Amino acid sequence: MTVYSCRICKFRYDEWLGDTKNGVPPGVPFPHLAGSVCTDCEMNEEGRHLPLPETKYTNAEATYYDQFAGKASIAFYRNWLLQEAEQSSVSVLELGVGTGRIAIELARNGLSVCGIDWSPDMLEMAAKKKRRMLKGKEELLELVEQNMWELELDRQFTHVLLPEGIFQQATCRDKQRQLLSIIHDYITEDGTLAIDLLLPPVKNQWSTMQRKFVFPDRMVYQKVEGETSLLDQKFRYTLTYETFLDQIEQPRYRVEREMALILPTELELLLEGSGFYVTYSKENVFHKQDFEPSQADEGYDMDRWQHGGYPFAEPVGTPGGATRWTILAKKISSSTL
The missing domain is CATH 2.20.28.10 (Rubrerythrin, domain 2)
Structure with a gap:
């Protein structure tokens, strides 16, 4: 719709x-x-x-994105791509790089990444983090302002990432096939495509609310109200940020977004019809935290907590709750066609 x-x-x-x-x-x-x-x-x-056109991520949505996305998927992509790098050289293209949550961690670990986004506000956040967190490794992360529907790059990549439901911005089958065709051109022979699917709660209408202190004296409420249309295979949500400074409400920010409702098996069939074969399909949600208080003496561990889930975060294990799937698919070599 x-x-x-x-x-x-x-x-x-x-x-x-x-x-x-x-x-x-x-x-x-x-x-x-x-x-x-x-x-x-x-x-x-x-x-x-x-x-x-789709509304760009801007204003409070860009400012608070990392605060509520947490560390979801960061460790997964880092560990997987480092394993891939042990076999052969890796070059990564991330579509919808946003604030650089994943891309900066990959570059920090020595992987070459090109991040694409069409939101200047999100890329500005990513550039600030790049300067702060990639000192001496800045050349490993290239940030480019482009629309993924109009990609113009001068090279191919061994791995292409579409995290956090970016693929679902293509809300009909024709657009999904078109996007896969564009991506196909930028993946090397036998290269790999990774797609995160965000699945909303199993309800016609749903809502979530999170809040936290930010910067550090602002209390920010993130409210999500959504509805799902099984008939149209789409879901839509209204995202609202309410910010309070010293208990005084600041101007609200509200945006509406629409995404395709795609089940993992549907995406697998779509990939197989677009020049890829699926190698991995799994729910990618961190369910359990194994941590003993005595481990605190072992120094800083950035992977100790891996929760997140922007924008549909719910308590882990909620029956019928929102979830995330990750599908990996290799480009079919022209020699096998």
Whole structure:
């Protein structure tokens, strides 16, 4: 489901919400409006109504992203790629690099990474962390502002990562195949593609709320309210940040996002039809913490806690709760086609 805007009169229609003024119920596709809600263009004038682009991560969403994403997936990707590097040289392309949560850890461990994102605010956060955390290794991480749908790079990579549900921004099968085709061109022969799938709670409507102290005197509430459409195989959520400084509420930030609802087996079939074969498919959620207080004397251990789960974090083990799957797939060699 999509939000459409008329480029002339600026009328907007949200397929999730319908249009109460004109009696259109929620869930009605835009093409069904023709001849029913506008006396000017009758909603069927070609080229007049355009879908709004995905909202970039900006403002509070970029500022607080790391605070709630935690360390989810960082250790997994680092350990896996270091094992891969023991067999042959590794070059990594991360789409949706965001604040560099994963990319900086990979570069810190000597791996070459190119991070792509279309949000200047997120890349600014990543650049600051790069300067602070990669002293002497800055050349290992390249940050590029590009839209993943319009990639223009001068080389291929042995590994391409789409973490944190980036692939699900392609909300229909045609767009998903298109994105896989673009990625296919940038993976070396026998290279590997890694995709994280975010699966929302198993409910039609759901909500979560987290809060924490930040910077260090701000209390930030992250609220997520979502709904799932099994019929359309999509889910949508509203993310709200409420910030309090000395108990005084600061301006709120709110954004709505829509993602494809894809089950792991569906993605596996899609990959197999797009020039890849699946080598790994597993729920990638940290369920158990094995830690004894006596271990505190052994020094700093950055992997001691690996929780996170932005933006659908729930208590671990919640029945029917949100989860994350990671699928690895190798590019099929042209010699085997």
